[in-house]
Amino acid sequence: LSRIGENGKPPEFGVAHTNVGNESYLRLLDTVYLEGVLKDSDGSSFKLVQGTYGAGKTHFLYCVRDLAWQKNLLTALVTISPKERPLNKPLAVYQAVAQTLELGRTRDEEQPVRGIDDVWRATLDARLARDGKETTQAWVDASLARAPITVHAFRDALVKYAYALIEGPSAHEKQRTLSAWLRGEEVPLTLAKTYGVYEIPSNKNGFLLLRSLVQAVVRMGYEGSVLLFDEAERRLSVETKALKSTSESMDHLRELVDLCGSSELPRALLVYAVTPAFTEHVLPEYPALQQRLGSPVQYLSESNPRAPLIDLEALDLAPAALLREIGRRLLRVAKIAYDWAPTDEVMFGNLDLLARTVTDEQLEVSHRRLFVKLWVRALDDQRLAGERELSADEIQALVRDEQADLLEEDHS
Numbered sequence: 001l002s003r004i005g006e007n008g009k010p011p012e013f014g015v016a017h018t019n020v021g022n023e024s025y026l027r028l029l030d031t032v033y034l035e036g037v038l039k040d041s042d043g044s045s046f047k048l049v050q051g052t053y054g055a056g057k058t059h060f061l062y063c064v065r066d067l068a069w070q071k072n073l074l075t076a077l078v079t080i081s082p083k084e085r086p087l088n089k090p091l092a093v094y095q096a097v098a099q100t101l102e103l104g105r106t107r108d109e110e111q112p113v114r115g116i117d118d119v120w121r122a123t124l125d126a127r128l129a130r131d132g133k134e135t136t137q138a139w140v141d142a143s144l145a146r147a148p149i150t151v152h153a154f155r156d157a158l159v160k161y162a163y164a165l166i167e168g169p170s171a172h173e174k175q176r177t178l179s180a181w182l183r184g185e186e187v188p189l190t191l192a193k194t195y196g197v198y199e200i201p202s203n204k205n206g207f208l209l210l211r212s213l214v215q216a217v218v219r220m221g222y223e224g225s226v227l228l229f230d231e232a233e234r235r236l237s238v239e240t241k242a243l244k245s246t247s248e249s250m251d252h253l254r255e256l257v258d259l260c261g262s263s264e265l266p267r268a269l270l271v272y273a274v275t276p277a278f279t280e281h282v283l284p285e286y287p288a289l290q291q292r293l294g295s296p297v298q299y300l301s302e303s304n305p306r307a308p309l310i311d312l313e314a315l316d317l318a319p320a321a322l323l324r325e326i327g328r329r330l331l332r333v334a335k336i337a338y339d340w341a342p343t344d345e346v347m348f349g350n351l352d353l354l355a356r357t358v359t360d361e362q363l364e365v366s367h368r369r370l371f372v373k374l375w376v377r378a379l380d381d382q383r384l385a386g387e388r389e390l391s392a393d394e395i396q397a398l399v400r401d402e403q404a405d406l407l408e409e410d411h412s
Contacts (some may be wrong), residue, residue: 001333001379004375004376008369013105015063017332017333022060025300029047029064036072038267039071042218043157044214044267045261046308047271048309049271050311054370055312060310060312061228064271065226072104072223073222073224074217074226075225075228075297076225077111080231090203090204090210091201095201096295101116101225103119116182116183117161117179117182121161124140124165147219148215150208150211150215151209154212154213155199157192158216160197161182182317184206188200205253214266215264215265217267218267225268228273231278250282250289254288254292257293265280276313281383292308321366326371327375346388346389352388353390354395357396358399361400370403
């Protein structure tokens, strides 16, 4: 409630408590891809998620992550940005995936196990507790030591790190060095060679390492992986004015799309979230990528479950009905969070008026983000100052004030 009320963004965990409207997309991803392509055929797939700023792209990625966790899939949610983590810097992308790769959580408050090194440590700790050292090392040798991993140095680092963990505290320095290597951090080549690894992470091998990580996940005993990429800034990292970096970024994206469906990326779902500007202005400039993602663009639906694009402007409910249902779920959360028992008739009346006003008054800003901020604010006011029926003029003034703030943010 705090996060939604302050900036209109979804909570990092517990998003399912307020999710509504995208269930048909999630059902298709579950049945056709997570249970079908990944599980039944060891295949992989790439999906492009399209939505305007504030339309719920990050929220949707959180929902996909929750779904993946239920399937024993490892997940990584990575923010792609023009300055810090553009696609034309493969090492930065690999580092982000390697450092955010995460075990599923069964409860919202559960502590995360995040990072390829910590996930591998947790996996081995469980096996050591169950099977002992000899059996665990034999499993590592059989499963990974001679596995067909694209970058042999990645396989070697993973295996040698496992040996060091099995060895225990006496191998602490070896553990620390190989942990850093797996996370893509700077490790001197001379030091890596000391522990039997003869290559270090760099921009030259960044995407090869990413491919190797996905290949290794299955060998580590998991059902597969779901990699979620979020173009979180207004200006796409692939829309930069520098032609060379744009071309490189698009080449890397095309490479990821091409790898999906092949044995090079076993049991992986890649989801990349962008604004409509990407499909409208960027894709037409790169025919090779446009052809792979569909030209004309094909949208995922019950009648076209193999389509590459998910459109968050086309949801299961009409705009006003969607806002009302979101509002009802936020009200339920507020009742539980604050042990609060307001009069439903009053709350639903305020909710209906706000939902209708927002959909009628929306300008060039996301009405969903505007709505949730205003509704959480209204819930706080009703809880702290006492419940009352809000007038149409009050609601309209709140909406227009918030619209002005969002427009100012958009222009800045």
